[in-house]
Amino acid sequence: MKKLFLVLGIVALIIIAALVYVRFFYTKSFSPEGEVAFENGNLKIGVYYNRPSKKGRVIFAKDGLVPFGKVWRTGANEASIFKTNQTLDFGGKTLEAGEYSLWTIPGEQSWKIIFNKEIPGWGVGFDGQAQRNPETDALVIEVPSVTQEKEFEQFTISVEKAGEEMELLFIWDKTLVAAPFSSK
Template sequence: MKIRTLKSMFALTLAIFVMSSAAFAQKDKTKRASPPATATGKIGKATITIDYSSPSVNGRKIWGELVPYDKAWRAGANEATIFKTDKEIQIGGKKIPAGQYSLFAVPGTEQWQIILNSETGQWGIKRTGEANRDPAKDVVTVTVKPVKGVMTEKLVYEVQHKGIVLKWENLAVPVAIK
């Protein structure tokens, strides 16, 4: 009886250890398949920072398949991508106050919509698979034209002096910012 109790206690202890290890691994975002990344730079006097999770192509067709055309996308993986500016900027002729915003995109074959939304901190998609975005909280939507780019395995954002660029798979998507 004692041996059976000891075996049960050992099994229970081992199960707790395994579950707690898995829980701690989930908290370490660097261990994710799409790890966190940050792009920071200056546009005029404003410091722009983009916090996102960077998925890999990993042999998949991205545009039109993994990321469908004509549907809102979280512009990264995991949590919604965050766009921060420490000064007022202009996107598409509209003034955007200093602050942080969720960045979404609606990819298309010929043009994309880039959207800044005032709601932040949400997971990037709903259980239904659609982007976790409330259109009533959109601050600005601008239409941009993607261009062919060199093969980029991991999604990356760049902050350049004239705006930001999303690069992934074989596309580059520039967004002018003043």
């Protein structure tokens, strides 16, 4: 009986180790981690996300990898994180200093960008649906999306200075989304 429990224990440990490997190492090889570290004076912004690749797929479309009108965790593997050490102004809407999960709802003409107070693990459940709780949204903004000629193979988030303001940028496939903001 002791040998049976020992064998079962070893098998359980092997299964757990395999699951940890798949979760933390194997899946991230397809969508590596990305990090944005932006500073402008005393303002510091960090974005932590995973960068999926197009790989010949249709990305933003009604039936695309990221369907129009559906909440997206804005990256792959786990929820994307947005940090700011100062209060930000997005077109008259305020985002307090803090750490947020970053979600988007892509559309044909515009995107909703959502900063949420909760930070879930993977960002999606076993059913493949986003695990965002709308009741804990700190800020929701809507900005236009632009179709470009150049195609970007890998999903990229960036923060750039644009004159007196700054922009939070999302770029993938032929889509560019820019959310202008300033610090308060």
